[in-house]
Amino acid sequence: MLNVENLSSGYGDIRVLHDVSFTVEGGEIVCLLGRNGAGKTTCLKTIMGLLRARSGSVTCGDVEVSRLPANEVPRHGIGYIPQGRRLFAELTVAENLEIGLMVRGKGRETRDRVLEMFPRLGERLNQRADTLSGGEQQMLATGRALCIEPSVLLLDEPTEGLQPSMIEQIRQAVTALRDRGVAILLVEQRVDAVLSIANRVVFLENGRSHPAIDAGELKTNPNLLHRFIGV
Amino acid sequence: MELGPYLILGLLEGLVTAAVLSLMALGLSLVFGVMRVVNVAHGEFFMVGAVLAWIIANAVDSHPAVNFLAALLLAPPATALLAAIADRLVLKRVAYDPERTIVATIGLLYIIQQVTLMTYGPDARPVEAPFNHRLSIPFVEWTESGMALYWPWGLGTTSYKLAVIGAAVLLLGAIWLLMTRTRIGLVMRATQLDSEMARAFAVPVDRVYAAVFGLGAGLAALAGVLIVPIQQAHYLMGHDPLLLSFIVVIIGGLGSLPGTVVAALLIGISDGMISVFFTPTLAKIIATLGVAFVLIFRPQGLFGRKGL
Numbered sequence: 001m002l003n004v005e006n007l008s009s010g011y012g013d014i015r016v017l018h019d020v021s022f023t024v025e026g027g028e029i030v031c032l033l034g035r036n037g038a039g040k041t042t043c044l045k046t047i048m049g050l051l052r053a054r055s056g057s058v059t060c061g062d063v064e065v066s067r068l069p070a071n072e073v074p075r076h077g078i079g080y081i082p083q084g085r086r087l088f089a090e091l092t093v094a095e096n097l098e099i100g101l102m103v104r105g106k107g108r109e110t111r112d113r114v115l116e117m118f119p120r121l122g123e124r125l126n127q128r129a130d131t132l133s134g135g136e137q138q139m140l141a142t143g144r145a146l147c148i149e150p151s152v153l154l155l156d157e158p159t160e161g162l163q164p165s166m167i168e169q170i171r172q173a174v175t176a177l178r179d180r181g182v183a184i185l186l187v188e189q190r191v192d193a194v195l196s197i198a199n200r201v202v203f204l205e206n207g208r209s210h211p212a213i214d215a216g217e218l219k220t221n222p223n224l225l226h227r228f229i230g231v
Numbered sequence: 232m233e234l235g236p237y238l239i240l241g242l243l244e245g246l247v248t249a250a251v252l253s254l255m256a257l258g259l260s261l262v263f264g265v266m267r268v269v270n271v272a273h274g275e276f277f278m279v280g281a282v283l284a285w286i287i288a289n290a291v292d293s294h295p296a297v298n299f300l301a302a303l304l305l306a307p308p309a310t311a312l313l314a315a316i317a318d319r320l321v322l323k324r325v326a327y328d329p330e331r332t333i334v335a336t337i338g339l340l341y342i343i344q345q346v347t348l349m350t351y352g353p354d355a356r357p358v359e360a361p362f363n364h365r366l367s368i369p370f371v372e373w374t375e376s377g378m379a380l381y382w383p384w385g386l387g388t389t390s391y392k393l394a395v396i397g398a399a400v401l402l403l404g405a406i407w408l409l410m411t412r413t414r415i416g417l418v419m420r421a422t423q424l425d426s427e428m429a430r431a432f433a434v435p436v437d438r439v440y441a442a443v444f445g446l447g448a449g450l451a452a453l454a455g456v457l458i459v460p461i462q463q464a465h466y467l468m469g470h471d472p473l474l475l476s477f478i479v480v481i482i483g484g485l486g487s488l489p490g491t492v493v494a495a496l497l498i499g500i501s502d503g504m505i506s507v508f509f510t511p512t513l514a515k516i517i518a519t520l521g522v523a524f525v526l527i528f529r530p531q532g533l534f535g536r537k538g539l
């Protein structure tokens with residue numbers, strides 16, 4: 001579904017990603033693991049087209065999205081839940097969702113489904129996004145991305161700063177999406193959480209990717225984890 | 232004439248100034264709010280609106296009302312188009328970098344001004360108002376038989392000036408509806424809040440910028456068209472309104488529509504009052520002092536938010 005091949009990118013003259021390659025199939029969860037500053041967020045931003053790919057390609061289905069301007073990438077069904085949520089702070093919950101719905105012209109049905117998944121959002125439709133609690137903000141960031149009915153979903157540390165019950169709710173939402181066939185690329189720091197839901201794991205080390213490893217293999221071979229991220 | 236009639240006269244003149252100023256300052260504020268561009272050429276779009284109004288009115292050359300209506304309908308969109316092209320050719324090329332856009336719009340200011348001087352010339356030329364009835368305003372006085380109305384000499388306005396005030400109120404309402412009730416407004420607000428995330432949600436940010444720059448210039452041009460029956464079109468007429476717009480936007484708080492309107496009322500009415508009782512120069516001095524105090528004690532403006 002999502003195919004990243006020899007992708008390189010960076011900021012200005014600084015190269016951050018070097019020849020990163022991996023794939024995510026529909027119905028699986030691939031985790032991107034790496035130390036702080038390894039380039040995980042940079043990788044997701046490059047997939048979204050927010051950073052220009054210097055070389056290599058990103059394809060989604062049959063479409064080479066790395067050739068497109070950034071604002072056309074999400075129209076091909078790539079939803080993005082950025083690190084730190086990045087909600088439109090002064091817009092209401094309903095308006096944030098509306099921005100998501102407009103991406104692929106989705107309407108009431110989609111919105112109702114999202115609100116069913118996160119009923120707390122439905123009770124706060126006219127509340128400004130920056131007045132929501134941290135957990136509610138994460139729900140909204142997730143809901144906003146789901147409003148485009150993505151076939152590929154990129155999540156950047158969705159559980160950062162959340163309490164266990166919220167983390168569990170996010171986890172359930174993510175596995176439910178996987179079971180519906182969505183291709184999920186998850187960036188996560190908490191290794192235990194990763195191993196419990198990921199199908200495969202890709203390590204990023206100083207902007208370079210290692211071949212994907214099955215999550216089962218990591219569980220039985222913890223010194224791999226030690227090697228790449230020092231835990 | 233007693234004090235009261237003077238006050239009313241000052242208030243009316245001030246409301247006309249406030250009407251024109253609020254439209255113009257709103258354009259400046261929108262452009263800064265959404266694009267983070269300080270548009271030093273904003274006054275030139277006001278001037279272009281007025282000059283185009285004269286050109287269009289002369290080309291149509293029919294009844295004054297028809298001439299003016301044609302100018303009102305054509306000059307603002309033409310100016311908006313010019314601005315959108317300038318956005319694509321200039322501002323986009325400097326990647327909307329805050330400092331470089333200031334230099335770029337200063338360049339734009341001189342280009343527009345000089346091209347106008349070379350084509351339209353140095354003369355100030357009037358456009359006839361579409362209608363211009365003199366309206367005398369009655370005032371009350373106490374006589375032996377009680378309260379009575381009288382018409383003080385010199386207390387009056389014109390139907391056109393009242394129409395300018397009415398038009399500004401309608402236009403401000405329309406812009407408010409556009410920003411808060413339509414999808415275009417929603418997209419503009421989202422771009423203003425986080426342009427990168429807007430892109431990640433399929434907002435064509437480049438086109439939004441061109442549209443906002445055009446809309447801002449269109450509002451300035453509209454103000455120029457409305458003023459030209461009162462003030463005449465001249466290639467240097469953009470300077471004072473630019474200064475006043477900056478004052479309004481600083482006092483009202485950048486990006487705040489209600490703040491812009493309140494500050495325009497404040498500046499416009501005090502300008503009108505002080506000009507009637509003293510001199511217009513004193514009005515400008517006091518407005519500038521007001522800005523200094525706002526910058527010292529409330530740098531985000533009366534209605535602005537901290538950290539904008």
Ligand SMILES: Nc1ncnc2c1ncn2[C@@H]1O[C@H](COP(=O)(O)OP(=O)(O)OP(=O)(O)O)[C@@H](O)[C@H]1O
Binds near residue numbers: 014035038039
């Ligand atoms: N806007 C930027 N300009 C220049 N360098 C940047 C920028 N953003 C990130 N970097 C650099 O790129 C490298 C990778 O950053 P990135 O945010 O992708 O890391 P990350 O793996 O997501 O880290 P974390 O786990 O802390 O979120 C870092 O060295 C960082 O300093």
Ligand SMILES: [Mg+2]
Binds near residue numbers: 042083156
């Ligand atoms: Mg990161």
